[in-house]
Amino acid sequence: MSSGTGETDVRPAKQPLGSWRDYGxxxxxxxxxxxLEAFAEQGYHGTSVREIAARANLSVPGLYHHYPSKQSLLQGLLERTMTDLLARSEAAIREAGPExxxxxxxVVESLLRFHMYRREQAFVGSTEIRSLDDDYRPKYIGHRDRQQRMVDEIVFAGVEAGDFTTPYPKDAARAVATMCVGVSTWFKLDGLLGPDELIQRNLQLARALVGYRPR
Amino acid sequence: MSSGTGETDVRPAKQPLGSWRDYGxxxxxxxxxxxLEAFAEQGYHGTSVREIAARANLSVPGLYHHYPSKQSLLQGLLERTMTDLLARSEAAIREAGPExxxxxxxVVESLLRFHMYRREQAFVGSTEIRSLDDDYRPKYIGHRDRQQRMVDEIVFAGVEAGDFTTPYPKDAARAVATMCVGVSTWFKLDGLLGPDELIQRNLQLARALVGYRPR
Structure with missing residues (x-):
């Protein structure tokens, strides 16, 4: 916010990621x-720019200086959410090597972590697609499709290689993603089982979905 | 709406269900x-009673005669949704016999069908828990817990009987429910695969999650 122009704020996050596993x-x-706070509590249509300005400790004109509309706030938020998710998934896959x-x-671990540590962003992302203007919605859906395609392609490759035995790779890949995304609806950081234990269990379940067969 | 009192409208649906598979x-x-329409499009906080009255072709006082507040409309809607879901699941399990x-x-088929044919209700149910008044929220969450417990208990019984081999019955049962609920986010009635084909595939995936072993 120190630059005094809106430019720096609407760009997707580009700072070096550290590890795809790190979440501060x-x-x-x-x-x-x-x-994000306001949309998560009241939804996009239930939130006014005035409320967002108040939560941000900015005047309405001050807020508009950076984000010219409520819609630009939603788009900025969802764009960053998806850019972060995709960058982490890609880094995880790259790091994993060719198998x-x-x-x-x-990719399963990356999806699980993201939906454990970014629950509010995931919630707003999944509930407010309805509120996106037509000029941006296709781009957002393109991001989501790209994430699903990453999972699909890995499952297809695993079937091809004989590691996965599911007769329905595409349905299995969708179920895997659904399971990972769903974590955001029930996971609590202070819950009985820590993130690492839950990731181990859900990894096993994800492998079951694709019919993993050890070689 | 013909009785002239609000009483008939706030009760959960009690008409005989026909089959748990039937959805008109x-x-x-x-x-x-x-x-339902308004909440699905704009969210609870983004919707006014005036808008609901207009969609219902009623005056605002006419609407208030049956539902004294926007909150009572949300509660009436979610209560019916859960009552319908639970009644169908229970009927399905009863019909299945003891195995x-x-x-x-x-129960998997019943959950899948419900989330295919009642997508909007499922969406509002999952997104507007945040908007429920404190006096009703525990009841709603109790309904959801009861649905999850039905799945849990069947998975535990299957593990006990040696039909299911998962080392994590509780996590698997949650993943099964998550997968079924998630269908509401992507299923289209006019999609490439009909509901029955998708149910068959997702049943297989659900069985994979619990480590089904044919005897």
Whole structure:
């Protein structure tokens, strides 16, 4: 927010990621963090720009200086969410090397972590597609399709290589993604089982979905 | 709406169900159908009672006569949704007889069908828990827990009987429910695969999650 122009705030996050496994507090510009809170509590249509400005400790004109509309806040937020998710998934897959089973474990773990540590962003992302303007919605859906395609392609490769035995690779890949995304609806950081234990269990379940057969 | 009192409209649906597999148009009282549409499009906080009245072709006082507040519309809608879901699941399990595998297939099929044919209700149910008043929220969450417990108990019984081999019955049962609920986010009635084919595939995937072993 120190640059005095809106430019720096609407770009997708580009800072070096560290590991795809590392999650600190989400590094959102103040207006987007305020919009996230408000949208998660009241939904997009139930939130006014005035409320977002108040949560961000900005005047309405001050907020508009960076984000010219409520819609630009939603788009900025969802774009960052998807850019972060995709960058982490890609890094995880890259790090895993060429074997489909390792790539599968990596992308599943990455999806699980993201939906454990970015629950609010995942919630707003999945509930407010309805509220996106037509000019941006296709781009957002393109991001989502790209994430699903990463999973699909790894499952297809695993079937091809004889590691996965499911007769329905595409349905299995969708079920895997659904299971990982669903974690955001029930996971609690202070729950009985820590993230690592839950990741281990859900990895096993994901492997069961694709009919993993050890060689 | 013909009785002239609100009483008939706020009760959960009690008409005989026919089969748990039968889905016609949802039989919602006009105000609840209007509220469902509006909440699905704009969210609870983004919707005014005036808008719901307009969609229902009622005056605002006319709407208030049956539902004294926007909150009562949300509660009436979610209560019917859960009552319908639970009644169908229970009927499916009853019809399946005592064997865990048959009960499992039945409850999975019932969950899948519901989330294919009642997508909007499922969406509002999952997104607007945040908007429920504190006096009703525990009841709603109790309904959801009861649905999850039905799946849990069948999976435990299947493990006990040696039909299911998963080392994580509770996690597997949650993944099964998550997968079934998730169908509402992507299923299209006019999609390439009909509901029956998708149910068959997802039943197989659900069985994989619990480590089904044919005897």
């Amino acid at each position: 507090e989400p590094e959102l510009p103040v207006p987007l963090a305020a919009a 489909p089973v390792k790539q599968f474990d990596a | 148009e949802p039989e919602l009282p006009v105000p609840l159908a209007a509220a 865990p595998v048959k009960q499992f297939d039945a």
